[in-house]
Amino acid sequence: MHTKQEILEKLTGIQSSRKSYYSELVYLIEEMKKKNKQLAVINQLTQIQINATWQQTTSYIAAQLSQILIFEHFALTIVKGGMLSSYLATWNDGDWQCHTLTQNIAVEAHVLTEQVHLTIAEVLPEHHATSVPLRSQLNQTFGFLTLLRQTKQPVDRDEAELIQLVASHIGVVVENSLLFQDVNEKIKIEAQLIQSAKMAAIGEMAAGIAHELNSPLTAILGNSQLLMREMTDAPEAPLMKDIYQCGVRCKKIIQNLLTFSRQEEYLFSTTSIDEVVEDVLGLIGYQLSVSGLTITREMYEPPLLFHGSRHQIEQIVINLLLNARDAVAGKEAPHIVIRSFLVQEENSSYVGLSVYDNGTGICEEQLSQIFQPFFSTKERTKGTGLGLSVSLGIAEAHGGKLFAESVEGEYSKFTMLLPLLADEEDNDGEKTDFDRG
Ligand SMILES: Nc1ncnc2c1ncn2[C@@H]1O[C@H](COP(=O)(O)OP(=O)(O)OP(=O)(O)O)[C@@H](O)[C@H]1O
Ligand SMILES: [Mg+2]
CATH class of the missing domain: 3.30.565.10 (Histidine kinase-like ATPase, C-terminal domain)
Known part of the structure; x- marks a missing residue:
């Protein structure tokens, strides 16, 4: 910012020229507007939903960045568990639409920017890619931001600084999303464990009950069969038959319970x-x-x-x-x-x-x-x-x-x-x- 003295010099000094002063002022105002816009975009980038899908996140980042940087396509690459997944956003039908470029390609522990570029080049060979890595606090690379341009425009210093700044903000959001996914996965596994334990307990209980019921049932079935034979013509015969059939039903249920609760059935x-x-x-x-x-x-x-x-x-x-x-x-x-x-x-x-x-x-x-x-x-x-x-x-x-x-x-x-x-x-x-x- 110019000091009061400097401004006075410009207006009254040898080099004074109203024209140069005003054009400089216009330039400064434009620069301020640009910086304000960049700050507004960076602020928007920190508001990415933690539970959004990677496709949604990529489209959102592309939409925001397109206001301050020039590119035709934008890619977000995530490195997780030795796998690499790239999401490519393209301007289409008035919207940034995203599709998954590569999924679960096993990569070396150390992921190089070139690997990301090679993957993207398979789909967009004519484009020039500029990538910045996303790094964690422990300096581990867990992703990349890639801007793709049709023409080979060199990135100037201001632009490079801006991309770095954007990457540091997006990095925090992406890292949080990754953490959220891990925690969610843990909750799911825990829930499955609880349910499995519950099922195992029910299974054990059912097996116990089934064993207990098996012996009296055998007596009920045997005795009712004997009685049925003796009273074929008696008026109570249908009742006896009913008892026998219900007994058979119970036996079947018990058999099923025993099968259901058997642990080797997990094989x-x-x-x-x-x-x-x-x-x-x-x-x-x-x-x-x-x-x-x-x-x-x-x-x-x-x-x-x-x-x-x-x-x-x-x-x-x-x-x-x-x-x-x-x-x-x-x-x-x-x-x-x-x-x-x-x-x-x-x-x-x-x-x-x-x-x-x-x-x-x-x-x-x-x-x-x-x-x-x-x-x-x-x-x-x-x-x-x-x-x-x-x-x-x-x-x-x-x-x-x-x-x-x-x-x-x-x-x-x-x-x-x-x-x-x-x-x-x-x-x-x-x-x-x-x-x-
Ligand atoms: N056939 C169905 N028709 C309507 N709603 C259903 C149906 N199946 C599942 N749901 C809905 O999905 C919810 C979750 O089902 P889920 O089986 O996971 O749990 P739950 O039946 O509520 O409890 P439990 O753990 O005892 O199975 C149900 O509470 C119900 O609202
Ligand atoms: Mg249910």
Whole structure:
């Protein structure tokens, strides 16, 4: 800033010229405006949402930076766990649109800027890239900001300083987002552990009860069979038959409980989805049907096979069916449809299983939250909010997927996809569209 004396000199001294003074003033004002704009943008950059996706973050940064820097494309690269992912934002249709350039490319521990440039050059070979690393307090590189220009414009000193300043601010935000992701992941794992522990406890308890009940049941079944034989023509015979049949039912349930609680069931084996559904309905089918709902099964022929833990997949189906039961409570003509089908995508095939119910449905806002641990709309005593998050964890651990679609007040449909066992002879069914029904 000029001092008063300097200004006076300019106005009255030998070099005085109103013109040069005013043009300098105009220049200064322009510079101040520019600096103000830069400060405003930097301030905006610190307001990036911590839970936004990397694509959203990239588009946001591109939109902000385009106000103070010139570039055609912008890339944010994240280095995490020895993997490198680049997100490229491009101006399109009046908006900065982002797509993931590379995903999970294993890189050396020390990531070089050139590696980032090489990756981007595969998509934008004609562009000139300028990158700055994002560094943590411990001086570890966890990402890069890259500006891409069509012409090879050298970056001047002011611009280089500005990019560095921007990188230091974005670095803090990106580091926070990475931390947030880690913590979130931890919470999810913890929730899964709690649920697993809960399931293990229930399993143990069920096994104990099943063993206890097994002996008296054997007596009930044996004795009622003996009595049935003796009183074939007696008027009480139908009653006796009823006792016997109920006993058989109980025995079946107990058998299922024992299978369900067996720890070795966590081992992966070749399993058919039909068997899973059969077992689960044996276990909770009665419980479902007493609540007045109808269950329809539409199973793909021949039965589809997958490689996985039967017990864990059963756990998913049980979770989905119990949720469906809760959703149809109080509905007119409640029904659930369980359907298995084959999905053939370009490089992979899946065993699909969907559970449809005509219950309350899920509103759009909640649909994006239901897989989060502890998200529940049920009373505390009724739901922990862990069923779906644990189910999703299991499906993903099997290389599969679990997703939901729903129209509030009409229906919900949960679909589980598991990699089809790559045995052409076992599963040579025709192609089907998995959106059917
Ligand atoms: N079929 C469905 N129809 C309507 N809403 C559903 C359905 N399945 C899940 N939801 C919603 O998703 C929420 C989360 O389900 P999730 O199974 O994870 O937990 P929960 O059933 O509440 O508790 P629990 O841990 O006992 O399973 C439910 O509280 C419910 O609001
Ligand atoms: Mg549930």
